[in-house]
Amino acid sequence: MNVRQMWKAKIEGRARPSASAPDGPGAFTLKRTPFVGQVLGIDPSLRGTGLALIEFMPGRQPVLLRCQTVKVAAKHPMPYALGEINRAVADFLDGAAVFHVALEQTIFVQNFQTAQILGAARGAAIAAAALRELPVFEYAPLRVKQAVVGAGRASKEQMARTVMAMLGHGRRLAPDEADAAGVALCHALTWRG
């Protein structure tokens, strides 16, 4: 099964009513179509925020429209980094027709200080989306792996490989961009709009 087939099977698997569900007109499962439109996936961190803008069209392989890692050198102070994250997210949103924004939840970090800094990076990113009145969705890392790879215990490398295969993307994505793309894919695959 090649990449395109893999993706098609995923979409059809979700669009098709399950064996036990009624599939007459107006049945609930008919609403369970995959997401259609553009999703901005964000993997926020103070010094390397991953951004991936993906377009989903019915029955077609998703397209990576744009991706970026917002790198901020350690010599720049924290407020500067937060401004850059905010600006980059705003730039992605203003230059596209994004429907939804998706972020991975931070589940555990070493200490209070790190939690706060990661939180600040998330806040700077989310604020840009909220100001534009875009719905923001958060997913636990386990859920992202399950939705994308099909296994909650998938390694970072497996995730990146599957993401790149799903997008049929030629060049290798940077790790933070692959994570951002992963959460955008998770959003589209698990969407129950």
Added chain:
Amino acid sequence: MNVRQMWKAKIEGRARPSASAPDGPGAFTLKRTPFVGQVLGIDPSLRGTGLALIEFMPGRQPVLLRCQTVKVAAKHPMPYALGEINRAVADFLDGAAVFHVALEQTIFVQNFQTAQILGAARGAAIAAAALRELPVFEYAPLRVKQAVVGAGRASKEQMARTVMAMLGHGRRLAPDEADAAGVALCHALTWRG
């Protein structure tokens, strides 16, 4: 000693060279003048961010130009609250000639989740300042109390009372606005520009 005298003594105490320092022309202590200009003090939290814009002029009592508590009801999701914080800070900054932004550091919170949410509120606030290329300063709560009240162990009520006295402010400030004003006062009082 009335409020105006108290403030004057504080300013003069800082502007005057200390007993042991040289006070000839060009001596270091001559640079230790108090801050002049507008400072936006911010006390960020997800549901009740305090904002206080204070103007400092040489030898005069500081003036509270504007204050606000950004209240966001619990029924609104977290991203909405972050957008409101970002918008309110931007609104204060765009409508004034702010030189510096000052925030109180969060020293300790109960758990990881709270640390992250507080961090996000800070991030949303700081990003608005950073985008406008305004310098952002952070102060430990102990330092704010020491600078404003003169005692690191001052109670919240003592802080609020002293802040209101310094500003000669008629109406009672809301607690979050008093905290925001406190950190702005701390910035101006300890400024070594």
